[in-house]
Amino acid sequence: MKLILGSASPRRKDLLAQLGVVPDAILPPDIDEDPKPRELPRPYCARLAREKAAAVAADPDDIVLCADTTVALGRRILGKPADAGEAAAFLTLLGGRRHQVITAVAVRRGARLWSREVVTDVKMKRLSDVELNSYLASGEWQGKAGGYAIQGLAGAFIPWISGSFTGVVGLPVAETAALLAAAGYPLYGETA
């Protein structure tokens, strides 16, 4: 049995390391991340995590771990901004409001799948022009859902969250540990 992390995200590898888990292989899946017409954020996020897990080639006994993080403003999905202009638009929408960050985790072993969605409420302060421009110049918005990363400079913009900090960063570690254990991964050294 091998553990395969199906993710190109260095954050997910680091969060897995927090559980003492080092994947045997990292095989990022390549799937279409476009939402379907009228698709809501939570089902969208859950679908992407499952599709990522299905897209990673693995032996029947291997455990594949994938996740997707989606920022939701009401029914609206804010993906990874294409450019600084879109990042500015997202941060302007998010400032002064509460939004949700959903991370769906999918663990697959052969044809069996275990999955969960973790939803965290996040409040972002309204950003001044100086704050917004300095954040855009930092480049930290690149590759981040909603155009920000709570674990970096944008932490200064977030006075309150309710839910899972590690979920916002990209992999909710408590729920991930439970899913890995369900799939028979020897998380605490015990043999499955």
Ligand SMILES: Cc1cn([C@H]2C[C@H](O)[C@@H](COP(=O)(O)OP(=O)(O)OP(=O)(O)O)O2)c(=O)[nH]c1=O
């Ligand atoms: C909101 C938020 C998102 N993010 C990141 C986590 C995810 O890497 C990214 C959302 O994109 P995802 O599509 O979930 O993941 P990814 O493309 O980085 O990697 P892969 O699909 O190969 O697993 O946004 C943060 O790092 N901090 C945050 O505060």
